[in-house]
Each structure stands twice: as C-alpha cells, then as structure tokens.
Amino acid sequence: QKEVEQNSGPLSVPEGAIASLNCTYSDRGSQSFFWYRQYSGKSPELIMFIYSNGDKEDGRFTAQLNKASQYVSLLIRDSQPSDSATYLCAVSPYNTDKLIFGTGTRLQVFP
Amino acid sequence: DAMVIQNPRYQVTQFGKPVTLSCSQTLNHNVMYWYQQKSSQAPKLLFHYYDKDFNNEADTPDNFQSRRPNTSFCFLDIRSPGLGDAAMYLCATSRHRERDYTFGSGTRLTVV
Numbered sequence: 582q583k584e585v586e587q588n589s590g591p592l593s594v595p596e597g598a599i600a601s602l603n604c605t606y607s608d609r610g611s612q613s614f615f616w617y618r619q620y621s622g623k624s625p626e627l628i629m630f631i632y633s634n635g636d637k638e639d640g641r642f643t644a645q646l647n648k649a650s651q652y653v654s655l656l657i658r659d660s661q662p663s664d665s666a667t668y669l670c671a672v673s674p675y676n677t678d679k680l681i682f683g684t685g686t687r688l689q690v691f692p
Numbered sequence: 693d694a695m696v697i698q699n700p701r702y703q704v705t706q707f708g709k710p711v712t713l714s715c716s717q718t719l720n721h722n723v724m725y726w727y728q729q730k731s732s733q734a735p736k737l738l739f740h741y742y743d744k745d746f747n748n749e750a751d752t753p754d755n756f757q758s759r760r761p762n763t764s765f766c767f768l769d770i771r772s773p774g775l776g777d778a779a780m781y782l783c784a785t786s787r788h789r790e791r792d793y794t795f796g797s798g799t800r801l802t803v804v
Contacts, residue, residue, distance in 0.1 A: 585734070613791050624782055624795045625735065669734070673791050678723045678742060680784070680793055682734040 584608060585672050585683035593689045600657040602686050604670030607651070613673035614646055614653045618666045619685065625669055628655070660690045695719070698783050698796035705773050705803055713768040713799045715783030721794070724766040726758060727782040729798075735782055741766060742788055773803045 586605050594600045602616075613632055617625035631637045631644040631653065643656040653672075657664055667685040674681065696717045705711040715724065723742050727735040739748045741760045755777070757769040770777055783796040 589732075615791075615793075622780075622800070624780075624798045626795075627793070630791070678740060678786060678788060678791075679737055680725070680786075680791075681737065682727075684732075684734040 584674075584681045585670055587668075587670050587683035587686050589684055590687040591689050592686055593691060594660050596660060596662060596690055596692050598660050598690075600660045600664070600688055600690070602655040602657075602668050602670075602688065604653045604655075604683055605651055606653070606670075606672045608672065608674045609648075609651060610675035611651075611672045612675055614644070615671040615673070615680070616642075616644060616653075616655045617669040617671060617682075618664075619669055620666050625682075628668075657688075660688075662690045662692055664688060665690050696783055696785055696794050696796035698781075698799050700799060701797060702800045703802070705770075705801065707775065707803055708772050711770050711773055711801070713770075713781050713783075713801070715766045715768075715796055716764050717785045717794075718764070719785055719794060720763060721785035721792075722763065722788050723786045724760060725784040725786075725793075726766070726768050727784065728777075729780045729782060730778075738768070770801075773801070775803050777801065778803045 615630045616628045619625045641658045645654045669685045670683040725740040726738045729735040759767045780798045786793045
C-alpha cells in the first residue's frame with residue numbers, strides 16, 4: 582500500500598464548476614497535510630495546509646480532513662482554466678520532518 | 693527575498709559521468725531535502741539533513757550521495773548516472789518540526 586494515494590485523473594471540469602480532489606494516506610499517526618499545485622516542468626507550490634479535522638477555507642480553496650477515515654480532500658470553487666495543473670497531496674508523518682507526496686491528480690478546466 | 697536556489701536549472705550529463713547538483717538557501721532553515729521526480733510520478737524523497745545529521749531513505753540507491761558543508765548549501769552527487777536517473781531534482785528546506793517547506797525551482801537532469 583502506498584503511503585499517500587490519489588487518483589491520477591485527468592479530472593475534467595467546466596469553467597466555473599467545483600473541482601473535488603481526493604487523497605488517502607496510510608499512516609494513522611500523520612498530523613500535517615498539504616495540497617500543492619504543480620504546473621508542468623515547475624516545482625510544487627503550496628496551496629494550503631490543514632492540521633485539524635474539519636474544513637479550512639482560503640479563497641476559492643477548501644481543504645477537508647477526516648483523520649478517522651484517513652482522508653483529505655481539496656475543493657476548488659469557480660474553477661478557472663488557469664487552475665489546470667497537477668495537484669499533489671502531501672503528508673508529514675508523526676514525529677518526522679519528512680514530507681511524503683502522492684502521485685498527484687491532473688486537473689483540466691475547460692472553457 | 694529569502695529563497696531556495698537550485699543550480700543549474702537544466703543539466704545534461706553523459707551516461708556514467710559523475711554529476712553534482714547544488715542547492716542554496718537564504719532562509720536559515722535547519723532541514724534540507726532532496727527529492728527526485730520522474731515524469732508523471734510523485735516527488736520521491738531521497739534524503740534529508742537536519743543540521744548535519746544525514747537521513748537516507750531506505751530505498752535510495754547507493755549511486756546517490758549528498759553533502760551539506762554548511763547551513764546554506766546542500767549538494768546532490770550522482771556517481772554514475774544511468775538513463776533511469778533522468779528526472780527533475782527538487783531541493784526543499786524547512787525549520788525543524790515547523791513544516792514550513794520551501795521548494796527550489798528544480799534541476800531538470802538529462803542523461804545522454
């Protein structure tokens with residue numbers, strides 16, 4: 582079992598729709614969860630992080646964490662073509678500095 | 693601006709010829725990381741330093757080595773690059789246990 586799993590996609594949504602990206606993780610002790618956006622050939626850029634169960638909103642983005650289900654998601658409201666990228670879920674396991682990435686979900690937002 | 697700088701952005705090396713990638717930071721972060729990312733794959737952690745304490749991932753090939761001569765600099769040495777080592781190599785930093793990760797722009801390595 583991979584430590585961090587994501588559906589590779591592509592996930593295609595029309596402009597203005599809500600994009601929903603999902604991630605599961607295997608280490609139940611993990612405490613910190615991150616969503617990164619990565620454009621082709623570029624390095625990952627942080628969208629947001631979440632540490633506590635529930636929802637965290639930042640502009641058009643909402644991260645949701647459910648530790649009991651070992652599940653974290655990212656919602657993108659009012660999707661724009663410029664949101665088209667690969668979205669990487671990353672987890673920092675308990676008592677470590679390490680950041681473990683999933684393979685990412687490719688999002689395509691079409692006009 | 694405080695940042696993480698990787699040089700070069702693009703590196704072409706010959707099969708079997710040793711190559712070194714460099715990373716520097718002005719953030720004064722005490723943890724530095726090297727990741728390998730192949731096309732359409734997850735960034736894979738190779739190793740990380742907490743100050744001078746080196747932490748190697750169990751599945752990192754012996755062909756990959758690292759040096760951290762001081763807080764600001766970290767190097768990735770590939771002793772005998774193979775075609776399978778072609779990838780984007782990402783350097784990142786953070787403060788210990790703060791999880792304030794900052795990534796460099798990456799070095800794209802091509803092996804010919």
